Amino acid sequence: MGRKVIDNPNVCSLVHAMNVIGNKWKPILIYLLANGSLRFGKLLMFTPTISKKVLTEQLRELEEDGIIIRKKYAEIPPRVEYSLSKKGKALLPILKSLSQWTQDSYNEIEFEACRIVTL
């Protein structure tokens, strides 16, 4: 017997959301931008162990998906500011509730300490 295949808009939309935010760095980057815009160098400084290459890729994808806005100033040396779009801001309460879910559901000892930079 084959497998049933049925469209489900809710599951499909969830898959899309996970494609947009569900990887190692994107939720962190969104969180870092919650309080306002940041320059490339600051984002790099605040996310230890990320490489420039990966940071660039993640920012480009978030921009393509309409989550963040990239503003480039014609100066030398160059200055680039990243900020959350409306879509990105709409994500913040959901990420907050995910964070809260962890804090409600697990003891500190159950998940290894992670050291992420913040402002």
Next chain:
Amino acid sequence: MGRKVIDNPNVCSLVHAMNVIGNKWKPILIYLLANGSLRFGKLLMFTPTISKKVLTEQLRELEEDGIIIRKKYAEIPPRVEYSLSKKGKALLPILKSLSQWTQDSYNEIEFEACRIVTL
């Protein structure tokens, strides 16, 4: 200048949440279990393109993280039922809001149709 490293419980908890649900299949599996328990064979049937190996791995990890409960019956042929734990159920409204976020933020044409099986 080095990078600042500061603990942030909120970001840390978000990272943990993404570790628990942020991959290709786990949110789908949680959604599939939203309406009650399902057997291994049913989960396999309802997630086209997943392999037995990967399904087993995902279910084991969800069990380790306390999201689902695995109940094995001593019968021949064997029967195994998977269901959501309390932690898993607490995740449902959050996944729902992520799904809703996509539907509010994107046109259908902006994300490729995905065909996921449902009941």
Next chain:
DNA sequence: CGGTATCCGATATGATACTG
């Protein structure tokens, strides 16, 4: 039925050096 075991390709992430 509900898995394991083995192999393998694809993708994600990272280190480093270089550039306009």
Next chain:
DNA sequence: CAGTATCATATCGGATACCG
């Protein structure tokens, strides 16, 4: 400063065969 380019590695996901 804000990237690219290149190379290396690790993890993820998938195909297939076999097992209790």
